Structures are given as structure tokens and as C-alpha cells.
Amino acid sequence: MSSEQQQTMPPQVQDKQPGHETEMNPRPDYEPRYPGSGRLNGKVALITGGDSGIGRAAAVLFAREGADIAILYLNEGKDAQETKRLIEREGRTCLTIAGDVGDPNVCRSAVDQVVQRFGKLDVLVNNAAEQHPKKDIAEITPDQIDRTFRTNIFGYFYMVQAAMPHLKKGSAIINTTSVTAYRGSSELLDYSATKGAIVAFTRSLAQKLASEGIRVNGVAPGPIWTPLIPSTFPVEKVKQFGANTPMKRPGQPNEVAPSYLFLACEDSSYITGTVLHPNGGDPTEA
Template sequence: MSTPKSVPPQHQPQPDSGADDYVGSGRLTGRVALITGGDSGIGRAIAVAFAREGADVAIAYLNEHADARETVELVEAAGRKCLAIAGDLADHAHAEAVARETLQQYGKVDILVNNAAEQHPRESLEEVDAGQVEATFRTNVFAMFYLTRALLPHMKRGSSILNTTSVTAYRGSKHLLDYSATKGAIVSFTRSLALQVVERGIRVNGVAPGPIWTPLIPSTFSAEEVAEFGKKTPMGRPGQPFEVAGGYVFLASDAASYITGQILHINGGEVVNG
């Protein structure tokens, strides 16, 4: 797998999900994974990696139907099944329906990846209105509570829950106050739930990506910010989604059987507290 390069301002390539050259080794054979935000970016890369490792997949997404169809095709090309379910997970009734439909389709869920998120950069706190705060927390935190609550009674010993937090939970972001706050909440949720379910044999961990080149970046930041995106990392470039997906594979696999309540930092070399 070739080493990704920095992203020049005049050329914005599609995020690399690893679909062309990820080679699995059967680490998730026979398992079923439900991935939120699985239509593109990190979620798609996780879906592809899990499929290459032998898992059948369900993806939950909002309304990006064309992206979701492409993810389904990539998973099926890896020889695994893929169920795509559209709708707003911030609606607890829909979150429960997603859990129910996935269980009806596959009979079980071994791995839950809470990955769906939204962000809205603002220059000052005064620009962050009540509607934005509520929307960000509903998507990033409430949806995670709703879906995890719906699936947890059906998860058996050996199951794994993986939550996507962010480097911003540890070092902050002056332009992403509400987003960063939700990612801090996800860290605490991960640690607390891990303690609650450890005796049930269920592991709960998180991944804290740094600057990763996903469709969210050019859609939410200015051209100037996009041009500099990731350049301040020790590696001097943003990461690609496939470079994050391997961390989820590891945490979901038996190789991480003695790891719970932890956050894996995938950020190009930045050392953060926690």
C-alpha cells in the first residue's frame, strides 16, 4: 500500500478507503458489524476493511444514497453482505428501527461502530446558536446513546463497541467548540460504558483520529484551510481513511481481547494527553 501524500490546494482527490489494495487475514470472519456514517470517509473505509476481514456489514447513514450504494458495492465486491439503512439516528425511534432491521437481517450484531458525526466551524462562540448546538449533540452524542442502548441487550460475550471521538477532544479546536465538546463526551461515554459492561464480556473502545482527508473537510472549511489541512502534524500531511480503518479492525478483533475503555490515537504523530 503506497504512502499517501499531502493534499495540494489545487487538487482535492477522493478519500482513499483502501478498496483497491487492502488485504484481509480473516480477523473478523463470521462476525456482523453495524457502522454508522458508513456511506463515505472513515465509515466507508471501516466497512471495506471489515468486509475484507470476513465480516458482513450494515451501514446506517442520513441521506447520501449514491455514496451508500458505492459502499455497498465495495463490501459486496469483497464477498460479504451489506445492508444500507437511511435515516436520522438522532431520532430514537429510527435508531431502534436500525437495530431491529440489522438484527432481522443477520440475526446478530457482534460489532457496533458509532461513527456518524457533523461539524460546523464558527469563528466565535457568539456565532454558535442554540439550533446548531442541539443538532451537533443530537447527531454526535444522542444518536450514539440511542443505538447503543437498542443493541446492547442483543450483544453477546466477545462483542465490541467502537466509538469515533477526535483529537479535538484532547487539544481543543477554536473553530469547533460544539463539535469538540461532543467528542469529549464520547471519550467519557466510552470509558464509562466499558466499566459497565466489562463483566458481560463486551469491550468498549474508541478511536481519536487527527486530520483525516474525508468529504467533510472540503465541504466545511475554506479553500485556504483545506490547503493547509494536516500540514501541522509531525508527518506533514493529512491521513487517509484507510489509515484509520486498521485501528478499528484491531480493536474489534481478538488481538485486542485485553483492551477496553481505551482510546487509540491515529493522528500522524501528535502526542496528546489521555
């Protein structure tokens, strides 16, 4: 099959991470696919990386299901304000918080702001991430390793530590891992390592909190069309993004968001320590 035949997306790049949804062509599809049924009525959710991509789609779906939302994002203010508008369009309240999840003080402050605004916290979604492809392991600098681990796994620890005093029986924690945790990625060694760590963290934390009635699960997306893609990969890779899946295309954020909803609501009341795999049919999972 030729390169042209495999093209799944228009060629494009962005010059820095985390990337901006407003600059993507086409824009990721975040719209929920069905009317809400009140599955999160009265709940409050905090979603890191909630300004765009999977985080935005989950935030809007949670809002449609009755939750008030706080989103924590790095510096994508325009995307965050659009997500706020979309949540308010669903008739819910949105609190936007800018900050780096790799800083424990930011995580504590974010949780404090949520509790001050809404009076509680029911659902924590750890979703913020970064990745930096390198063809040679020698090119991965100590600074890159530190940065990737600080965002992708340290930040999950810090958010959970900050949230725990406010979580109670019936609360849920959902961690975003990746298909790369299961099948690896030759050019994303540090990123894949953090995503594997998230799987182990999720399973271990689930065991730790089961007796308190707090469920901990994960979602391992495959290739999903988010701002991280054009801000990470060169044009040729973006053009063929998702073509190597059995479905021969990338997924959209609104195809992943229902996994988060299922794990956040009482539909999954007897599920903890597991990972869902919306990945276009990739058979590599465990």
C-alpha cells in the same frame, strides 16, 4: 513557509454537510492495504456514517476480514451504494439504511433491520458526526448546539441502547472521538465538547459492560481526508489541511480503519475503555 509550500490538497469546497465522497479531489483512499486473514469471520457489524470516509474504509476492511456489514447514513445515497458495491466485491453482504442517528426511533429501526437480515449483531461502530466552525462563541446558536450534540453524542447513546439487547459476550463497541477532545479547537467549541463527551462515555460504558464480556473502546483520529472536510471548511483551510501535524499531511481513511479492526476483533481481547490515536504524530493525547 509560504501558503503554497504548505498546500496539501487541491482547493475545493462542498456546499452542505455531510458532504459527498464522489465530489472530492482526490478521492479518499479506502482500499485495505493487505489480504484478509479471517479476523471477523461470521461477524455482523453495524457502522454509522458508513457510507464514506473513515466509515467506508472500516466497512470495506471489516468485509475483507469476513464480516457482513450494515451501514447507516444520513442522505448520501450515491456514496452508500458505492460502499455497498465495494463490500460485495469482497464477497460479503451489505445492508444500507438511511436515517438520522439523532432520532432514537431511527436507531432502534436500524438495529431491528440488521437483526432481521443477519440474525445477530456483533460489532457496533458509532462514527456519524457533524461539525460547524464558528470564529466567535456568540455565533453558535442553540439550534447548532442541539444539532451537533444530537448527532455526535446523543446518537451514540441511542445506538448503544438499541443494540444492547442483541450484544453478547465477545461483542465490541467502538466509538469515534477526535484529536480535538484532547487538544481542543478554538473554532469547533461544540464539536470538541461532544468529542470529549464521547471519551468519557467510552470509558464509563467500558466499565459498565466489562462484566458482560462486551468491550468498549474508541478511536481519536487526527486530520483525515473525508467528505466532512471540504463540506466544513473554506478553501484556504482545505488547501492546508493536515499541514500542521508532525507528518505534514492529512491521513487517509485506510490509515485509520486498521485501528477499528484491531478493536473489533480478538486481537484486542484484553483491551477495553481505551482510545487509539491515529493522528499523524500529534503528541496531545491522554
